[in-house]
Amino acid sequence: DVKVTQSSRYLVKRTGEKVFLECVQDMDHENMFWYRQDPGLGLRLIYFSYDVKMKEKGDIPEGYSVSREKKERFSLILESASTNQTSMYLCASRGGGSSGANVLTFGAGSRLTVL
Amino acid sequence: DQQVKQNSPSLSVQEGRISILNCDYTNSMFDYFLWYKKYPAEGPTFLISISSIKDKNEDGRFTVFLNKSAKHLSLHIVPSQPGDSAVYFCAASEETSYDKVIFGPGTSLSVIP
Numbered sequence: 046d047v048k049v050t051q052s053s054r055y056l057v058k059r060t061g062e063k064v065f066l067e068c069v070q071d072m073d074h075e076n077m078f079w080y081r082q083d084p085g086l087g088l089r090l091i092y093f094s095y096d097v098k099m100k101e102k103g104d105i106p107e108g109y110s111v112s113r114e115k116k117e118r119f120s121l122i123l124e125s126a127s128t129n130q131t132s133m134y135l136c137a138s139r140g141g142g143s144s145g146a147n148v149l150t151f152g153a154g155s156r157l158t159v160l
Numbered sequence: 161d162q163q164v165k166q167n168s169p170s171l172s173v174q175e176g177r178i179s180i181l182n183c184d185y186t187n188s189m190f191d192y193f194l195w196y197k198k199y200p201a202e203g204p205t206f207l208i209s210i211s212s213i214k215d216k217n218e219d220g221r222f223t224v225f226l227n228k229s230a231k232h233l234s235l236h237i238v239p240s241q242p243g244d245s246a247v248y249f250c251a252a253s254e255e256t257s258y259d260k261v262i263f264g265p266g267t268s269l270s271v272i273p
Contacts, residue, residue, distance in 0.1 A: 049203070080263075085169070087162075087249060088204070088263040103260070135203055148194065149261060151203030 048072070049152035051136050057158045064123040066155050068136030076139040077119035078149065079103075079111065081132040088135060094119055126159045133157075163187045164252050164264040172270045179237040181267050183250030186231065190252040194261070195224060195235050198247045207248075208235070240271045 052067040070077065076095055080088040080103075090103030092111040100111050108130060112120045119138075123130055133156050137149040165184045173179045183193075191212035196204035210217040210224045210233065217224050223236045237244055250264040 054201075078261075085265050087164070087166075087265040088251075090260060090262075093260075137203075148206050148209065149204075151196075151205070153201070153203045 049136055049138050049150050051134075051152035051155045053155050054153065055156050055158075057160065058126050059160050060127060062126050062159075064126050064157065064159075066121040066123075066134055066136075066157070068119045068121070068152055069117050070119075070138040070150070071117065072138070072140065072150075073116065074138040074140045074150075075116075077113065078137040078139070079109075079119070079121045080135045080137065081105070082135055082154070083132055091121065123157075126157075128159050131157060131159045161186075162265070163190075164250055164262050166248075166250055166264040166267050168267050169265070170268040170270070172272060173240045175242055175271055175273050176239045179235075179240045179244065179269055179271065181235040181237075181248050181250075181269065183233045183235075183264055184231055185233075185252050187252070187262075188231070189254050190262075192253050193224070193226060193233050194251040194253075195222075196249045196251060196263075197244075198249065198266070204249055237269075240269075242271050242273050245269055245271050 049070045078093040079091040082088050094100050094113045110122045133154050135154050136152040194209040195207040197207045198204040208219050208222050226233045247266045247268045249266045253261045
């Protein structure tokens with residue numbers, strides 16, 4: 046089974062702090078994604094990456110950046126955390142190929158609270 | 161403007177009965193649709209999908225129906241079990257464009273024993 050691991054399940058940070066959310070997948074997937082989940086809004090795409098050192102903006106990239114130095118690791122960075130970034134953050138990965146190509150495998154999530 | 165809509169935030173169903181979760185989409189370019197299930201404190205897990213070349217896909221107790229002309233899909237769970245209680249997300253994408261998968265806001269299903 047594909048496993049996507051998010052290192053921090055719960056974080057509490059202060060406004061203005063720099064925050065790193067780490068995500069690792071173990072199935073050699075090319076594509077990795079960061080979403081945030083908020084009540085009534087579903088999952089919204091922040092950034093995604095096709096390959097090492099590649100990144101593309103999703104629907105809500107403002108206030109975030111990402112890093113993908115190795116294929117298995119995709120990090121989400123909040124340069125200066127704000128209270129409106131309090132949310133559940135979900136990392137996902139997806140393999141290439143035509144069969145089930147659009148099926149994302151998610152990590153367990155990182156619940157971030159910004160005070 | 162949400163491209164994928166789930167207009168029922170919550171649904172309660174008796175155990176053993178049918179659960180029907182609905183989803184509407186606005187982008188006619190979407191041609192691949194997925195349902196994910198999410199338990200509290202866990203990530204979403206893939207449940208079932210359907211391509212626009214089909215109008216029905218079945219997997220055990222789960223069936224997804226697609227009505228392209230109405231831009232509407234539904235997930236049927238028969239029979240419903242208490243373990244099915246979760247939030248269900250509808251998602252859509254263009255099969256030829258593997259970048260964005262757009263999710264709806266979710267429907268919280270409660271199956272009452």
